[in-house]
Amino acid sequence: MYHPGRYWQKLDDGRIQCDVCPRLCKLHDGQRGLCFVRQSKGEQIVLTTYGRSSGFCIDPIEKKPLNHFLPGTPVLSFGTAGCNLTCKFCQNWDISKSREFDRLTEIASPEMIAKAAKAHGCRSVAFTYNDPVIFLEYAVDIAQACRDSGVHPVAVTAGYILPEAREEFFRNMDAANVDLKAFSEKFYKKICGGKLAAVLETLLYLKNETEVWFELTTLLIPGENDSPEELHEMTEWIVENLGPDVPLHFSAFHPDWKMRDIENTPHSTLSLARKIALGNGIRYVYVGNVHDKSGSSTYCHQCGELLIGRDWYELSDWNLDGAGLCVSCGTECPGLIENHPGEWGSKRLPILL
Numbered sequence: 001m002y003h004p005g006r007y008w009q010k011l012d013d014g015r016i017q018c019d020v021c022p023r024l025c026k027l028h029d030g031q032r033g034l035c036f037v038r039q040s041k042g043e044q045i046v047l048t049t050y051g052r053s054s055g056f057c058i059d060p061i062e063k064k065p066l067n068h069f070l071p072g073t074p075v076l077s078f079g080t081a082g083c084n085l086t087c088k089f090c091q092n093w094d095i096s097k098s099r100e101f102d103r104l105t106e107i108a109s110p111e112m113i114a115k116a117a118k119a120h121g122c123r124s125v126a127f128t129y130n131d132p133v134i135f136l137e138y139a140v141d142i143a144q145a146c147r148d149s150g151v152h153p154v155a156v157t158a159g160y161i162l163p164e165a166r167e168e169f170f171r172n173m174d175a176a177n178v179d180l181k182a183f184s185e186k187f188y189k190k191i192c193g194g195k196l197a198a199v200l201e202t203l204l205y206l207k208n209e210t211e212v213w214f215e216l217t218t219l220l221i222p223g224e225n226d227s228p229e230e231l232h233e234m235t236e237w238i239v240e241n242l243g244p245d246v247p248l249h250f251s252a253f254h255p256d257w258k259m260r261d262i263e264n265t266p267h268s269t270l271s272l273a274r275k276i277a278l279g280n281g282i283r284y285v286y287v288g289n290v291h292d293k294s295g296s297s298t299y300c301h302q303c304g305e306l307l308i309g310r311d312w313y314e315l316s317d318w319n320l321d322g323a324g325l326c327v328s329c330g331t332e333c334p335g336l337i338e339n340h341p342g343e344w345g346s347k348r349l350p351i352l353l
Helices: 111-121 132-148 163-171 184-191 197-210 228-242 269-280
Strands: 008-010 016-018 038-039 043-049 058-059 074-078 124-127 152-157 175-179 213-220 248-251 285-288 305-312 314-318 347-353
Touching: 008 184, 016 038, 043 132, 074 111, 111 124, 111 132, 124 132, 124 163, 132 152, 132 163, 152 213, 163 197, 197 213, 197 228, 228 269, 248 269, 269 285
Parallel strands: 074 124, 124 152, 152 175, 175 213, 213 248, 248 285
Antiparallel strands: 008 016, 038 043, 058 074, 058 347, 305 314
């Protein structure tokens, strides 16, 4: 289904320039951008995946990962096809790198998705698996339908988006996990085909111009973005520019896509990264893709009390009062924290709409 796109301009040479992301793809009629889903057609940009999904699944919100946004609750997750980055380590490459639209087996209007989330008791809907900025028009329509139904829209994104599109996109989101892939332009250019500076602009925008609750994730790849020097530089920048309360998740790499010759991230690397981040003042630092109860749990930064215990995605201890304050010292745990944890646990439930 073709859907009129926004954020484009006609160039003097007759091509159409897509202005959603920093790639600024310049397209002749019929050509698609690098993301594959935005196409020049009839002197405009159209979205070719509006209303089409690679499938729907109910996950724990912690899997996005969001540890401070309605902990323990279920989120309806889905994606489409394509991506506007070219990460060689992509762990959803079968979706994000797809050029086969027969993968998009689910047909769903925004209203259908909001209704399904509500019917299954999901507190939120997550645009995930591939980056939602490339299907901005569809994501925004779904987000608005969800809000009308009392469901929170959540973006899982690399934040690679231009200012005008960025404003509309995040205006319609309640929470986001932003993938900060590394802290060097060299890595972004060599491994991802993008620019770090554009992502940092998105993070500064989220912090200073929105009320969106956001958390960060960095997948640590041995020998590529895991040096202590880079981790110090990154976490110092986060504290100085985003503040100490933005949760940071360090995730373990496993060989995939075009980086199958690199070993899995050692647990010790994740532990060191967490130690560096905590030492530089980030109050909530987590490790993922490994079994680590301590590294997955939330602690009070003031008194050290265990606030939310986690074993993978199962919640155990809950030492927060009805206002989201530490029961021991009264310090606030930032985020969207309710009186009681959700009870979804670690279940993964594929559904059909």
